[in-house]
Amino acid sequence: MSKQAKQRILSGMRPTGKLHLGHLHGVLENWKRLQDKYECFFLVADWHALTTSYERPQEIPSNKDEMVLDWLAAGIDPDRATLFVQSEVKEHAELHLMLSMITPVSWLERNPTYKEQQQHLKEKELATFGFLGYPVLQAADILLYKGHKVPVGVDQLPHIELAREITRRFNYLYKDIFSVPEALLAEVPKLPGLDGRKMSKSYGNSIFLSDPPDVVRKKISAMITDVERPRMGDPGDPENRCIAFKLHRLYLPAEQLEVIVSECKAAKRGCAACKKELAEAIIRKMDPIWQRRKALAADPGKVKAILADGANRARKVAQSTMAQVWSALWNRNAK
Ligand code: SF4
Structure with missing residues (x-):
């Protein structure tokens, strides 16, 4: 199958720190399989990290580098997948803004994880516009690359459903330029941490890849x-x-x-x-x-070059999508 004929996958991770075995078995091994079958775009979701870490943004750049080292070490291959940093492709913000114009606030407020996360992360002030709207940014991430499939766990299904609703609304209001993305449910082995709870950096019970x-x-x-x-x-x-x-x-x-x-x-x-x-x-x-x-960490220029190349490739696709988006809006009567 030629590269163009492959369906596209969009997936990402927030750079919140070093990755652990839960990420390896729950996400990265799945990505490794997907990169053979699909045209994959894997993004470092640094703007998403800001929604909950806006008070400590200075940690995000180093977290980002550590995370990409972990991706590459685990076998994510920049020749088979496009690896890039979200904030390096400004079209994510552009489409987020556009989609926020058509997304009813009630859709976001009924997102079950919105209230759950506020409860879970009580120490943070999360009653912000950015936190409420992060599913719109997620929808923009997917649609910019016209992603057909989004690998997710069951707990993330409501976000994909929201992205699907936003897609349908765009297509209905302007022009049918997006296929409605589908969730690709991943078989995620439940990995316990050292104390028996789910392995999580915040519980201090993890074995890190590093x-x-x-x-x-x-x-x-x-x-x-x-x-x-x-x-x-x-x-x-x-x-x-x-x-x-x-x-x-x-x-x-x-x-x-x-x-x-x-x-x-x-x-x-x-x-x-x-x-x-x-x-x-x-x-x-x-x-x-x-x-x-170890080899990659000794050559920081290589990781930078991989991300720069990935951002260039991603930007080309994103710019082409945005040209279609604005054309659909400004020529709405032609629908
Ligand atoms: S209880 Fe102890 S000996 Fe038995 S499987 Fe677990 S670690 Fe091994």
Whole structure:
């Protein structure tokens, strides 16, 4: 299939800091698969980060660099996907402004994550125009590249639905220039953090892609296992009660898992040794990622060049879309 014939994917991440294993298995591995099948645009959503981090914007540039290093180290390939920074393509702001003219406030207020996030991030003042309107910016991100599909988890479906409604409204009011984007539901493995809650930087329970082997060993040795098994002499239940075993499943082969389950159930396996096996398996899997990250970090000019090239490619597409958008508006009677 030629590149032009491929459907387009738009996806992005807010540069809120270093990425962890949850991002690797939940997003980046999916992106790696998608870049073979679709024409992918992956954006560093730095303007989106401003919606919640407007009081600490100075952290965004370094977070952005760390995140792109993680993307590249994990195997996101700038020859197969366009990697760029949102704020380098000003057309995102232009289309956001245009779409905000046609988006009813009531659509944004009924967005379930709007109120949830305000509750969740109580320490931040989020009753802002920018935070309310961020789904409009998301819609602009997708439509600028005429994205056919948007990879998302179930919790983000309301945002895609909103983007679809905004698209239909534009097409109805002016001209049918956009295909209505579809959600591409990703199978996201639920990755527990060291304390059993979802792995998240804000919970301080993460293993980062940039953690060196000794840090991985130390973190895994402190990970919660089966709380109903205080002593080695107690039989365990890896599949139903052990938090660490959820990571074993991801990193160890089936035969080794069988041995772990039977030995643990028979109280013949200690958690400390079991977690050591896990840490070494993670380190083996992470080693190529670390090697690539180290090489890339030693050559900051390369990452800059990749992002500059990506922004040029993205800008060309975005400018062409905006020409069609304004033509559709100013020539509305011709519809
Ligand atoms: S021995 Fe392994 S599987 Fe069993 S509870 Fe401990 S860490 Fe979990």
